[in-house]
Amino acid sequence: MLLERIHTDHKHISKLLNLLDKKAIRLEDGEAINLNFLRDVIDYLQRYADHSHHPMEDILYHYYLDKNGGSQGAIHRLEEEHAILREATDQLMDTLNMILNDAVVPRDRLIANIKDFAAMQRRHLAQEEEHVLPKLEKELTDEDWQKVEQRVSETLIKDPLFNNEKDSDYDELRAYLADLGEI
Numbered sequence: 001m002l003l004e005r006i007h008t009d010h011k012h013i014s015k016l017l018n019l020l021d022k023k024a025i026r027l028e029d030g031e032a033i034n035l036n037f038l039r040d041v042i043d044y045l046q047r048y049a050d051h052s053h054h055p056m057e058d059i060l061y062h063y064y065l066d067k068n069g070g071s072q073g074a075i076h077r078l079e080e081e082h083a084i085l086r087e088a089t090d091q092l093m094d095t096l097n098m099i100l101n102d103a104v105v106p107r108d109r110l111i112a113n114i115k116d117f118a119a120m121q122r123r124h125l126a127q128e129e130e131h132v133l134p135k136l137e138k139e140l141t142d143e144d145w146q147k148v149e150q151r152v153s154e155t156l157i158k159d160p161l162f163n164n165e166k167d168s169d170y171d172e173l174r175a176y177l178a179d180l181g182e183i
């Protein structure tokens with residue numbers, strides 16, 4: 001069911017945000033971190049969160065707004081935030097690629113970028129989990145959910161990280177999450 005999938009995606013995204021925070025703390029402590037690994041986290045968020053999860057939510061939110069007259073500020077804002085988050089993900093990826101290509105980026109700036117990014121993503125998730133999704137769950141009927149499910153079918157891709165397949169990208173990240181019992 002679509003709502004379950006959204007909740008599951010949010011749990012997965014939260015795990016990765018925790019991981020980003022851990023990496024920021026390591027950087028603050030002056031330790032070295034594996035940047036390719038960090039790049040994989042951001043790559044996954046670009047590929048899946050920004051290009052499948054958020055478009056799926058946009059379809060759901062539009063459906064809800066069309067049905068209910070369409071002036072619900074909090075739900076409109078989420079769609080705007082999807083665009084802002086996508087830009088933030090792209091920017092963080094650019095920063096990581098610059099460092100991986102030996103450009104000098106101050107450590108403090110990288111730390112601040114990672115922390116701001118994780119905080120922004122968390123605020124968005126909390127808004128959806130605590131306010132918007134419970135409202136939609138209460139107000140949309142089974143028939144509504146079926147219609148939305150049909151509409152999102154072309155947008156949704158298979159989750160490229162949190163799946164049970166052996167051969168995949170993100171091998172290192174997957175192994176790390178498996179060690180933590182998070183996958």
Ligand SMILES: [Fe+2]
Binds near residue numbers: 128
């Ligand atoms: Fe969202």
Ligand SMILES: [Fe+2]
Binds near residue numbers: 125
């Ligand atoms: Fe979401």
